[in-house]
Amino acid sequence: MVAPATDSIRTDNTLALIRSLRAHGAMARVDLAAANQLSSATVTSISGELLERGIVVERPPNARNLGHRGRPKTLIALAPDAACVITVKLSINEVRFTAGNFCGELYYSDTRAVDTLALTADALIGLLSRHIDALRQRLAADSGPVAGICLAVQGIVSPLHGSIVWSPAFALRNVDIVSPLRARFDCPVQLENDANCISAAITRHPDYMDTRNLAVIMLGYGVGMAIMIDGKPYLGAHGSSAEFGHTKYESNGALCACGKRGCIEAYVSDYALYRDAHTLLPLPSGDSAHPSEEQMQALVRLAESGNPIARQIFAKAGHVLGTGIANVLALFNPDQVLITGSGVRAYDQLKPSLDQALHDALVEELIGQTRLDTHGWDHDMTCTGAIQLALKAADHRLVQFDRPGVLPLS
Amino acid sequence: MVAPATDSIRTDNTLALIRSLRAHGAMARVDLAAANQLSSATVTSISGELLERGIVVERPPNARNLGHRGRPKTLIALAPDAACVITVKLSINEVRFTAGNFCGELYYSDTRAVDTLALTADALIGLLSRHIDALRQRLAADSGPVAGICLAVQGIVSPLHGSIVWSPAFALRNVDIVSPLRARFDCPVQLENDANCISAAITRHPDYMDTRNLAVIMLGYGVGMAIMIDGKPYLGAHGSSAEFGHTKYESNGALCACGKRGCIEAYVSDYALYRDAHTLLPLPSGDSAHPSEEQMQALVRLAESGNPIARQIFAKAGHVLGTGIANVLALFNPDQVLITGSGVRAYDQLKPSLDQALHDALVEELIGQTRLDTHGWDHDMTCTGAIQLALKAADHRLVQFDRPGVLPLS
Numbered sequence: 030m031v032a033p034a035t036d037s038i039r040t041d042n043t044l045a046l047i048r049s050l051r052a053h054g055a056m057a058r059v060d061l062a063a064a065n066q067l068s069s070a071t072v073t074s075i076s077g078e079l080l081e082r083g084i085v086v087e088r089p090p091n092a093r094n095l096g097h098r099g100r101p102k103t104l105i106a107l108a109p110d111a112a113c114v115i116t117v118k119l120s121i122n123e124v125r126f127t128a129g130n131f132c133g134e135l136y137y138s139d140t141r142a143v144d145t146l147a148l149t150a151d152a153l154i155g156l157l158s159r160h161i162d163a164l165r166q167r168l169a170a171d172s173g174p175v176a177g178i179c180l181a182v183q184g185i186v187s188p189l190h191g192s193i194v195w196s197p198a199f200a201l202r203n204v205d206i207v208s209p210l211r212a213r214f215d216c217p218v219q220l221e222n223d224a225n226c227i228s229a230a231i232t233r234h235p236d237y238m239d240t241r242n243l244a245v246i247m248l249g250y251g252v253g254m255a256i257m258i259d260g261k262p263y264l265g266a267h268g269s270s271a272e273f274g275h276t277k278y279e280s281n282g283a284l285c286a287c288g289k290r291g292c293i294e295a296y297v298s299d300y301a302l303y304r305d306a307h308t309l310l311p312l313p314s315g316d317s318a319h320p321s322e323e324q325m326q327a328l329v330r331l332a333e334s335g336n337p338i339a340r341q342i343f344a345k346a347g348h349v350l351g352t353g354i355a356n357v358l359a360l361f362n363p364d365q366v367l368i369t370g371s372g373v374r375a376y377d378q379l380k381p382s383l384d385q386a387l388h389d390a391l392v393e394e395l396i397g398q399t400r401l402d403t404h405g406w407d408h409d410m411t412c413t414g415a416i417q418l419a420l421k422a423a424d425h426r427l428v429q430f431d432r433p434g435v436l437p438l439s
Numbered sequence: 440m441v442a443p444a445t446d447s448i449r450t451d452n453t454l455a456l457i458r459s460l461r462a463h464g465a466m467a468r469v470d471l472a473a474a475n476q477l478s479s480a481t482v483t484s485i486s487g488e489l490l491e492r493g494i495v496v497e498r499p500p501n502a503r504n505l506g507h508r509g510r511p512k513t514l515i516a517l518a519p520d521a522a523c524v525i526t527v528k529l530s531i532n533e534v535r536f537t538a539g540n541f542c543g544e545l546y547y548s549d550t551r552a553v554d555t556l557a558l559t560a561d562a563l564i565g566l567l568s569r570h571i572d573a574l575r576q577r578l579a580a581d582s583g584p585v586a587g588i589c590l591a592v593q594g595i596v597s598p599l600h601g602s603i604v605w606s607p608a609f610a611l612r613n614v615d616i617v618s619p620l621r622a623r624f625d626c627p628v629q630l631e632n633d634a635n636c637i638s639a640a641i642t643r644h645p646d647y648m649d650t651r652n653l654a655v656i657m658l659g660y661g662v663g664m665a666i667m668i669d670g671k672p673y674l675g676a677h678g679s680s681a682e683f684g685h686t687k688y689e690s691n692g693a694l695c696a697c698g699k700r701g702c703i704e705a706y707v708s709d710y711a712l713y714r715d716a717h718t719l720l721p722l723p724s725g726d727s728a729h730p731s732e733e734q735m736q737a738l739v740r741l742a743e744s745g746n747p748i749a750r751q752i753f754a755k756a757g758h759v760l761g762t763g764i765a766n767v768l769a770l771f772n773p774d775q776v777l778i779t780g781s782g783v784r785a786y787d788q789l790k791p792s793l794d795q796a797l798h799d800a801l802v803e804e805l806i807g808q809t810r811l812d813t814h815g816w817d818h819d820m821t822c823t824g825a826i827q828l829a830l831k832a833a834d835h836r837l838v839q840f841d842r843p844g845v846l847p848l849s
Contacts, residue, residue, distance in 0.1 A: 185804050195804035202804070242676040256770075258668060265772025266652040267807050272769040277762055277800055279689055287802050352687055356766055359682040360666075362675025390687055392697050394595050394605035394612070397677050 042067055043075050043428045047084070047107065051133050051420070052233060055088045055106035076105050084111045084131075084427065107132050112176035112427065113168055114419035115161055118223065118411050119182045120250060121145055121198045122319055124156070125409075126164055129416030131173060138412070139164070150204040157206065158213055165214070176423035177217045178210060179415040181226040183251050185269040191220050194269065197251060197286040217422040223247070223411045224271065225262060227369060228255030230414030231404060242363040246273060246354070248372025250319070251286065252294040256361065274298070276356060278349045296349040299325055299372065305342050306331075322371065332378045340378065347379035351386025358391060358399055369404040376403050452477055453485050453838045457494075457517065461543050461830070462643060465498045465516035486515050494521045494541075494837065517542045522586035522837065523578055524829035525571055528633065528821050529592045530660060531555055531608045532729055534566070535819075536574055539826030541583060548822070549574070560614040567616065568623055575624070586833035587627045588620060589825040591636040593661050595679040601630050604679065607661060607696040627832040633657070633821045634681065635672060637779060638665030640824030641814060652773040656683060656764070658782025660729070661696065662704040666771065684708070686766060688759045706759040709735055709782065715752050716741075732781065742788045750788065757789035761796025768801060768809055779814040786813050 045065045050056060056064070062072040079085040086108045090101030111131040118125040122145055128137035143156065157180075165175050184196025191207025193199060211218040221229075224247045231237050231245055241260050247253040252274030256263045263270055274294035275287055282291030283301065295301050303320040306312060312327050320328075332339035354366055368376065387396060455475045460466060466474070472482040489495040496518045500511030521541040528535040532555055538547035553566065567590075575585050594606025601617025603609060621628040631639075634657045641647050641655055651670050657663040662684030666673045673680055684704035685697055692701030693711065705711050713730040716722060716738050723734050730738075742749035764776055778786065797806060 195802060254770075258673065263668065266774040266809070267772055269805060269807055270770060270772040272772075272805055275801065275805060276766040276769045280758070280762055280796070280799065289800060289802060291800075348690070352690055356686040357770070359686045360664075360680060360767070360770060362677055362680040362682075364676040386690070389690065390699060390701070391685065392605060392699060395679060395682055395685060397679055399676070 039075070040428050042071060043079070044424055046072065046075055046079075047424050047428070050085065050105070050107045054132075055104040057090075057102035057104055059102065061105070080105070083108055108173075109134070110171070110173040112173040112420075112423055114177045114179065114416055114423060115164055115168075115175055116179045116181060116412050116415035116419060117157060117161070118226075118409070118415065119145065119180065119196070119198055120223075121183070122316075124160070125412065126160055127412045127416070128164065128168055128172065129413075129420065131176075131420070133413075133416055133420055135408075135413055135416060137164070137168070145198045146200050148199060148201065150201050150206075153199070153201065153204070154206055154209050157210060161210070161214065175214065175216055176427065177219070177419035178214060179219045179221060179226070179419035179422075180206065180210075181221050181223045181411050181415045183223045183253065185272065186220050186222050187267065187269075188220055188264065189267075191218070193220070195287075217419070217426060219418060219422060221415065221418060222253065222255070222271075224253030224255040225264075226412075226414035226418060227253070227410045228257065228262060228414065229417045230410040231367065231369065232257060233417055234404075237365070237367065240364050242361065242365075244271075244273075244357050244361060244363045244366045246350075246357075246366065246368045247370035248297060248350075248368060249370040250299050252298050252372075253370075254357075256363075258361075273353060273357065276353055278352055293349055293353040297346045297353075297372070302328060302342055302346060302375075305345075306339065309338050310336065325371070325374065329375045329378065332375070343375055343378035344382040346375075347382035348386045350379060351383035352390055354383070354401070355387050355390035358387075358397070359395055362395075362397065363399055365400040365402065367402055367404050369406055369410065371406050373403050373406050449485070450838050452481060453489070454834055456482065456485055456489075457834050457838070460495065460515070460517045464542075465514040467500075467512035467514055469512065471515070490515070493518055518583075519544070520581075520583040522583040522830075522833055524587045524589065524826055524833060525574055525578075525585055526589045526591060526822050526825035526829060527567060527571070528819070528825065529555065529590065529606070529608055530633075531593070532726075534570070535822065536570055537822045537826070538574065538578055538582065539823075539830065541586075541830070543823070543826055543830055545818075545823055545826060547574070547578070555608045556610050558609060558611065560611050560616075563609070563611065563614070564616055564619050567620060571620070571624065585624065585626055586837065587629070587829035588624060589629045589631060589636070589829035589832075590616065590620075591631050591633045591821050591825045593633045593663065595682065596630050596632050597677065597679075598630055598674065599677075601628070603630070605697075627829070627836060629828060629832060631825065631828060632663065632665070632681075634663030634665040635674075636822075636824035636828060637663075637820045638667065638672060638824065639827045640820040641777065641779070642667060643827055644814075647775070647777065650774050652771065652775075654681075654683075654767050654771060654773045654776045656776065656778045657780035658707060658760075658778060659780040660709050662708050662782075663780075664767075666773075668771075683763060683767065686763055688762055703759055703763040707756045707763075707782070712738060712752055712756060712785075715755075716749065719748050720746065735781070735784065739785045739788065742785070753785055753788035754792040756785075757792035758796045760789060761793035762800055764793070764811070765797050765800035768797075768807070769805055772805075772807065773809055775810045775812065777812055777814050779816055779820065781816050783813050783816050 058072045062069045085105045088104040088106050109130040109132045114129050116127045124143045125140045185194040192205045207218050207220050228245045243257040245255045254271040254273035256271045275292045277291050279291045283295035285292035285295035307317040313324050332343050468482045472479045495515045498514040498516050519540040519542050524539050526537045534553045535550045595604040602615045617628050617630050638655045653667040655665045664681040664683035666681045685702045687701050689701045693705035695702035695705035717727040722737050742753050
């Protein structure tokens with residue numbers, strides 16, 4: 030037996046209201062009804078139930094919200110402590126744990142240096158279990174219950190099987206890290222490619238939420254991509270699509286972290302830029318294979334001040350990136366290509382040769398109407414996107430009103 | 440007012456029955472009901488109406504079709520002359536007109552040598568109008584009414600605007616050729632990329648119809664591609680996706696018909712292979728810029744007989760094709776890549792270096808479970824696919840029972 034249709038419609042409407050409140054903040058019931066094409070009666074009924082369960086709270090009206098005859102309207106908002114989620118970002122030599130509240134706001138972050146390449150599968154699962162457990166206990170004092178966990182990994186993951194297929198951060202291959210964590214923490218646990226997390230953050234941004242076909246390129250330690258087709262993330266037949274960083278610039282070219290040669294990443298990523306730079310230029314000491322933000326900023330400043338070697342390094346990277354983007358335009362013909370990630374720090378240096386390479390590669394008709402833009406990187410969207418994805422899974426569980434005890438809301 | 444739901448359901452069911460009969464040939468009503476998850480009563484009612492209108496015919500039962508108690512079942516089949524469609528394939532220096540019957544069978548073909556690059560927009564529209572008109576009059580004697588026209592063009596077309604955006608066959612750009620033909624012939628007129636027509640033929644093939652994510656590469660005079668995502672053709676935001684032939688093998692490489700350098704097509708297409716070959720090898724005389732099938736077959740035979748120059752030409756083309764396919768796997772991660780077109784004549788010569796290039800380019804995890812296969816090219820699937828697309832549009836018009844006179848069935 031499937032659930033009666035009215036239950037399923039009520040669930041969908043409840044999820045829609047929660048999503049609206051998370052995207053827009055506090056809203057009057059009448060505005061919430063209009064935004065979701067629901068009747069006021071439905072919104073009043075659902076919000077009543079959510080109020081009773083502590084999932085939303087009422088807020089005093091503000092001057093901007095005037096109802097009939099100018100009477101201010103009471104607002105409702107998500108209760109920040111209705112639930113929280115934990116995210117873990119796994120990159121080379123670094124594991125970052127964050128917590129997000131029910132409104133989707135990041136409110137805790139802790140970055141640990143870890144020799145990721147030396148980890149066995151058991152050691153990785155043990156490390157994640159210990160840290161998530163400690164964080165959960167720390168959060169218990171003043172947060173809601175942990176309603177979901179999202180792991181963001183650089184490389185190829187199988188969201189279907191919950192396994193890391195291949196990642197430059199790990200020597201291990203095809204390891205299921207989701208099942209053991211799900212068994213231990215009794216909440217939805219997701220595994221996502223880091224670029225897909227960034228895409229989840231970006232597609233909730235008002236500037237991009239109406240773009241149907243969007244390619245998001247992430248520049249940073251590696252080069253990642255997420256693709257939205259017709260408004261939905263495209264994951265490929267087996268979950269490893271959009272590996273833009275490993276498309277080819279040239280056969281037998283520069284060595285890539287994946288072990289192959291000539292990948293876009295081998296010219297454009299932080300490690301590639303720094304590899305070319307550090308023997309020739311006066312740069313801060315440190316790990317040249319895994320350059321820090323400080324090291325990368327120093328390289329950008331050299332180029333900005335006119336140093337010809339630094340300028341040449343970025344000009345080459347821009348040429349390679351433009352050639353790679355030409356292939357994305359030819360194959361996908363998206364509405365927009367958005368470049369983001371910490372690597373946008375050097376976009377002014379990359380842009381002239383990037384534009385030139387794009388126009389050298391493609392006839393104007395193939396460049397067409399695709400917009401090429403950058404999105405600033407003021408915070409790590411991998412974590413904020415992972416919070417959004419974890420909350421989405423948590424919401425589904427939360428609104429199953431007929432399963433008492435699924436999520437012990439206090 | 441929208442149409443009542445029952446009308447719309449009956450229309451959908453009628454279209455489904457016509458599609459089944461076109462794909463499988465004559466079927467018993469009971470099998471047609473089972474294949475489409477419909478009741479026997481519904482099939483009997485719809486087929487009665489289609490019989491009355493001459494769209495289907497009854498066929499005597501055959502020995503394989505036994506009903507209850509072994510009684511043979513009467514079959515129904517599409518009436519081949521219920522309607523016909525005309526297709527036009529536009530390539531460099533050649534225009535091919537074909538006609539397909541209501542069962543989807545090609546039954547007339549006429550190829551004309553035309554100096555396509557010299558045509559103005561008016562001359563092209565005039566030429567198409569005259570030839571389609573002549574063909575329509577010739578068909579009128581023994582075929583059904585012309586229910587649709589499909590134009591298949593090499594290059595970038597806008598199916599939305601009915602215009603040729605850019606094609607190597609023409610000097611003209613952004614020309615609407617659909618509106619004038621639609622006005623003149625009063626039937627649905629479609630404009631499609633040639634590779635999308637091939638994809639329409641292939642995805643109706645029993646071997647591929649269940650493949651959800653499929654990239655079809657067409658080798659021939661040019662190099663084209665069609666992409667199916669989640670079972671549907673992906674056309675891109677503005678109709679110019681899947682231009683695989685114009686993705687890059689190398690910056691500043693061989694000159695392509697598009698005017699840019701280093702495109703996959705500039706190494707793998709017939710004109711590129713013959714360009715490299717004809718000055719060095721004993722080959723049939725003819726237009727080396729637009730080699731004939733005979734010229735290409737002669738080049739393949741030289742390679743098969745061990746000629747080192749011919750072998751080297753195909754080895755390089757295989758390497759370039761494999762590198763290009765690596766990018767398709769990295770970005771799309773499809774279930775299957777299918778190589779077809781007249782260029783598969785040389786697949787045995789291309790394969791060793793193609794496989795090597797793929798494995799040099801990508802880690803095993805990115806090659807993943809994608810199957811790489813070829814599909815033989817015993818007839819020009821551009822035309823049979825265009826017939827399928829024209830019939831699909833014609834079917835929609837045909838089943839609008841409430842619009843008398845839309846299609847004068849005789």
